[in-house]
Amino acid sequence: MTIDDTVTGVDLCEVTVIVNGQLRRARTEVRTLLSDFLRHDLGLTGTHVGCEHGACGACTVLVDGTAVRACLMLAVQVDGGEVTTVEGITPDEGLSPLQDAMWAEHGLQCGFCTPGILCSVEGAARAGENVGERLDDLLGGHICRCTGYQNVRAAVRLYCAGGQEAGR
Numbered sequence: 001m002t003i004d005d006t007v008t009g010v011d012l013c014e015v016t017v018i019v020n021g022q023l024r025r026a027r028t029e030v031r032t033l034l035s036d037f038l039r040h041d042l043g044l045t046g047t048h049v050g051c052e053h054g055a056c057g058a059c060t061v062l063v064d065g066t067a068v069r070a071c072l073m074l075a076v077q078v079d080g081g082e083v084t085t086v087e088g089i090t091p092d093e094g095l096s097p098l099q100d101a102m103w104a105e106h107g108l109q110c111g112f113c114t115p116g117i118l119c120s121v122e123g124a125a126r127a128g129e130n131v132g133e134r135l136d137d138l139l140g141g142h143i144c145r146c147t148g149y150q151n152v153r154a155a156v157r158l159y160c161a162g163g164q165e166a167g168r
């Protein structure tokens with residue numbers, strides 16, 4: 001990370017980070033939140049922002065494999081690290097098994113909370129955790145304003161059962 005304040009009088013940092021498997025580099029203010037960095041500096045608008053103080057879970061992304069609130073981190077904190085957003089857990093074509101289960105069970109309405117939920121569940125699955133056993137913990141960190149919890153829970157259960165073919 002390098003800091004340069006000669007142009008605007010504002011401290012600008014160069015942040016270098018692997019995002020969704022690609023090396024990305026951008027200059028941003030020292031105070032920039034990771035959520036704003038992803039959306040505004042890198043154009044990854046799949047990450048949503050709800051409360052901006054760590055309560056709703058909408059901004060959840062994976063940092064070095066761990067689910068974090070991107071509104072509670074500064075972009076400079078991920079310099080040299082690795083970030084995965086909802087774009088990164090989405091195949092080039094079609095849907096991931098988890099996304100497919102969300103679609104099958106109508107697990108989203110406005111979809112505002114969905115990217116964060118997907119990142120939390122996907123992160124736990126990639127870490128080898130038993131997502132089914134941790135369902136309450138994983139979803140407890142996410143607020144869905146559309147009260148879609150029952151369908152989200154059904155979707156994650158379907159995903160844990162092996163997807164549409166195995167779960168029905």
Ligand code: FES
Nearest residue numbers: 050051052057071
């Ligand atoms: S926007 Fe980050 S937790 Fe709500």
Ligand code: FES
Nearest residue numbers: 109110111144145
């Ligand atoms: S689907 Fe709208 S906030 Fe969850």
